Amino acid sequence: MSINGKVALVTGAGQGIGRAIALRLSADGANIAIVDMKEDKMKAVADEVRKVGGAGRKATTFKADVTKRDDVFAAVDHAEKEHGGFDIMVNNAGIASIQPISEVTSEELDKILKVNVAGVLWGIQAAAKKFKDRKQKGKIISASSIAGHEGFPLLGVYSATKFAVRALTQAAAKEFASAGITVNAYCPGVVGTDMWVEIDRRMAEITGAKIGENYDKFVGGIALGRAQTPEDVAAFVSYLAGPDSDYMTGQAPMIDGGLVYR
Ligand SMILES: NC(=O)c1ccc[n+]([C@@H]2O[C@H](COP(=O)([O-])OP(=O)(O)OC[C@H]3O[C@@H](n4cnc5c(N)ncnc54)[C@H](O)[C@@H]3O)[C@@H](O)[C@H]2O)c1
Structure with missing residues (x-):
């Protein structure tokens, strides 16, 4: 019960990894x-x-x-007002984008940059401001990916946004350390959520592979021999949200069952 009584905000918590994080932090x-x-x-x-x-x-x-800065600041205000405090921000919301580099359109690029990069930036800003206004320590945790450490075919733009999350995490960690705010990210591998259903569907469309084939190929490369569950990710976010990670900041470790090694 290391985060007993703390207040955590989780974006993209309606399903998938965000849902599992909400449930895990609640159980904590x-x-x-x-x-x-x-x-x-x-x-x-x-x-x-x-x-x-x-x-x-x-x-x-x-x-x-x-994607809307005012929405994110309002969400943080909501958390503080409704729960009487604010301690942990999890910038989990994100979308995928699957296409060859040569076919990326301006509209597709704008859309994913707004969710995966601006959405995380607004979350970092809003949380840091709230922690500073309240003169307290805090934890900011954001979703990157194995694709934030390595570019994969058909996932180039998605990878670029997840590399950007690591850049924001490192810079924010350095800027906010003196205020007692730690900033880290988590990098899942292949998690069987709706996002991967869509990645697999689009990859099949582009490559002519059967539905499920690309997913199976990725999962086949995992050393621990199985796809990741949202709960596997949530367990690591639980560590990042709790006091055991107090001496860690600016990091974005892989939690992927052994798929990408850095
Ligand atoms: N699934 C994976 O294999 C995997 C791997 C690495 C990283 N990730 C990252 O983990 C995070 C969660 O992924 P997931 O698989 O649970 O995805 P998901 O598609 O199952 O769920 C994403 C959630 O985010 C919400 N969302 C999307 N855009 C939003 C916006 N503009 N504002 C508010 N909410 C918004 C959706 O409504 C949805 O509830 C994402 O950032 C994703 O990039 C996922």
């Missing part, structure tokens, strides 16, 4: 502000969080589009 003892664009999914996760967390555990929902 935190009260959770669930932030996403999908209201019905957020409500379902909030109900689950209340069950997992047990009596007294609070879960609130706030609809926000992380």
Whole structure:
């Protein structure tokens, strides 16, 4: 119960990895502000969080589009107001984009940069401001990827956004260290969420492979011999959110079952 009573905000918590993070941090003892664009999914996760967390555990929902700076600042204000504090920011929301480098359009580039890069930047800004205003320490944790350490075919633009998350993480860690704020990222490998269903579908469309073939190929390269679950990622985020990681900042380790090695 190392984060017992702390307040955590998780973006993109309506499903997938964000949902698992919300449930795990709740089980660890935190009260959770669930932030996403999908209201019905957020409500379902909030109900689950209340069950997992047990009596007294609070879960609130706030609809926000992380591409909008004002939305993200409002989400942080919501967390503080509704939960009476603010300690942990998880910038998890992200989207994928699958196409050959030579076919990337200006619209596709703008869209993914706004979610995966601007969305994380606004989250870092909003959380750091809140921690400083409250004159307290805090933890900022963002979603990068194995694709943030290595460029993969058809995932070039996605990779670029996840490299950018590592850059923001390192710079913010250095800027905010003196305020007692740590900034880290997590780099999952191949997690069987809706995102990978879409990656596999698009890869099949482009390469002519069967549905599931590209996913199986990626999973086949994992040393530990299985695809990753959202809970595998959440367990590492739990460490980053808790006091055991207090001496760690500016880092973006792989949590991928042994797929990319740095
Ligand atoms: N699935 C993987 O294998 C994998 C691997 C490495 C990194 N990641 C990263 O982990 C994070 C979560 O991935 P996932 O697999 O759970 O994805 P997912 O598609 O299953 O869920 C993403 C969630 O983010 C929300 N979201 C998207 N755009 C948003 C916006 N503009 N504002 C607010 N919410 C928004 C969606 O509504 C959804 O609930 C992403 O940043 C992703 O890039 C995933």
